[in-house]
Amino acid sequence: MYEGAVQDLIDELGRLPGIGPKSAQRIAFHLLQADEVDVKRLVDSLLEVKAKVRFCQTCGNIAQGEQCRICVDPRRDATVICVVEEPKDVVAIERTREFRGRYHVLGGAISPMEGVGPDDLSIAALFARLSDRSVTEVIIATDPNLEGEATATYLVRAMGDIDVRITRLASGLPVGGDLEYADEITLGRAFEGRRLLNA
Amino acid sequence: MYEGAVQDLIDELGRLPGIGPKSAQRIAFHLLQADEVDVKRLVDSLLEVKAKVRFCQTCGNIAQGEQCRICVDPRRDATVICVVEEPKDVVAIERTREFRGRYHVLGGAISPMEGVGPDDLSIAALFARLSDRSVTEVIIATDPNLEGEATATYLVRAMGDIDVRITRLASGLPVGGDLEYADEITLGRAFEGRRLLNA
Numbered sequence: 001m002y003e004g005a006v007q008d009l010i011d012e013l014g015r016l017p018g019i020g021p022k023s024a025q026r027i028a029f030h031l032l033q034a035d036e037v038d039v040k041r042l043v044d045s046l047l048e049v050k051a052k053v054r055f056c057q058t059c060g061n062i063a064q065g066e067q068c069r070i071c072v073d074p075r076r077d078a079t080v081i082c083v084v085e086e087p088k089d090v091v092a093i094e095r096t097r098e099f100r101g102r103y104h105v106l107g108g109a110i111s112p113m114e115g116v117g118p119d120d121l122s123i124a125a126l127f128a129r130l131s132d133r134s135v136t137e138v139i140i141a142t143d144p145n146l147e148g149e150a151t152a153t154y155l156v157r158a159m160g161d162i163d164v165r166i167t168r169l170a171s172g173l174p175v176g177g178d179l180e181y182a183d184e185i186t187l188g189r190a191f192e193g194r195r196l197l198n199a
Numbered sequence: 200m201y202e203g204a205v206q207d208l209i210d211e212l213g214r215l216p217g218i219g220p221k222s223a224q225r226i227a228f229h230l231l232q233a234d235e236v237d238v239k240r241l242v243d244s245l246l247e248v249k250a251k252v253r254f255c256q257t258c259g260n261i262a263q264g265e266q267c268r269i270c271v272d273p274r275r276d277a278t279v280i281c282v283v284e285e286p287k288d289v290v291a292i293e294r295t296r297e298f299r300g301r302y303h304v305l306g307g308a309i310s311p312m313e314g315v316g317p318d319d320l321s322i323a324a325l326f327a328r329l330s331d332r333s334v335t336e337v338i339i340a341t342d343p344n345l346e347g348e349a350t351a352t353y354l355v356r357a358m359g360d361i362d363v364r365i366t367r368l369a370s371g372l373p374v375g376g377d378l379e380y381a382d383e384i385t386l387g388r389a390f391e392g393r394r395l396l397n398a
Binding site: 003004005006008009011012013015016017018019023025026027028029030031032036038039041042043045046047048049050052053062063064068069086087088 | 202203204205207208210211212214215216217218222224225226227228229230231235237238240241242244245246247248249251252261262263267268285286287
């Protein structure tokens with residue numbers, strides 16, 4: 001419907017996740033009317049990311065170079081590995097400033113529905129990191145949903161004969177939330193994981 | 200929080216209309232993991248649009264060249280001009296295949312709230328097109344909202360002494376909709392504009 005170049009751009013934008021045809025059209029018109037330099041900056045940052053950004057050869061996190069910032073940082077405790085699904089989970093955990101160990105990014109979670117099995121995840125690389133026995137604790141921080149739980153269960157079973165402490169992040173009521181708005185599964189977990197206050 | 204190049208891309212994406220920080224992050228990670236050729240195609244279509252696409256010197260619609268496809272098409276009736284707010288309105292009307300005249304794109308609508316006055320719109324260019332008296336009808340197809348109505352009212356008043364038929368698209372119940380779900384203003388308009396069936 002549009003002049004060729006505009007329709008091509010709308011089509012390309014529409015391939016991005018979460019961008020429907022209406023948003024693609026809106027963004028295309030915005031870019032059409034935007035300053036040349038602004039579009040140039042977007043283009044440059046796209047090319048820059050593809051040219052420079054790789055995945056860390058050790059942990060699978062995003063990296064500018066062979067290893068990510070965390071794996072090359074000698075101050076990070078190499079005896080504790082926190083296993084997450086995606087690089088964005090690393091960012092979320094880093095934001096808490098609670099964790100000073102290293103990470104391992106699986107690249108997803110086990111999901112029979114979406115055809116993702118253990119072999120599709122970076123699990124062999126995780127086991128390779130555990131083989132020299134310097135790691136004392138593996139914290140499984142996959143998402144608290146069906147796929148994340150299945151992945152956690154799989155990992156615990158697969159690590160059965162490795163001498164390492166395996167832990168899982170606590171489930172429970174979100175801090176600052178209202179108890180009455182918690183779904184029953186979360187509330188159930190909160191009961192299960194209740195802690196003694198007067199020990 | 201992210202490695203430099205990734206954060207830069209997230210920032211650039213976040214400047215696009217309708218893209219919040221979460222979507223920007225999701226798109227950035229998608230592009231990070233996408234094939235080089237796919238990202239190249241997106242980049243090329245961005246550059247292509249900025250290099251090739253202009254606004255039609257006659258009507259303000261998007262164009263690859265000095266004039267848009269419709270203004271250069273001799274089969275389009277040059278005696279009827281349909282006035283719209285944005286190039287995307289042209290596409291919407293073209294889709295109906297009901298209109299065989301030409302367009303005039305104002306580039307927006309009068310909105311005191313957003314500081315858009317008549318001088319910010321392509322109104323002088325519209326009057327220039329009417330000056331040789333070859334145009335017999337101006338169809339005002341601005342949006343049926345506050346700004347679009349204000350713009351229509353302004354145009355009707357400004358064209359007061361020009362000898363041309365001025366019409367406005369009908370407001371009424373959307374075809375295929377349910378009467379009970381129509382808002383009262385639309386329903387009111389539908390009554391006002393009711394047509395005699397047994398004339």
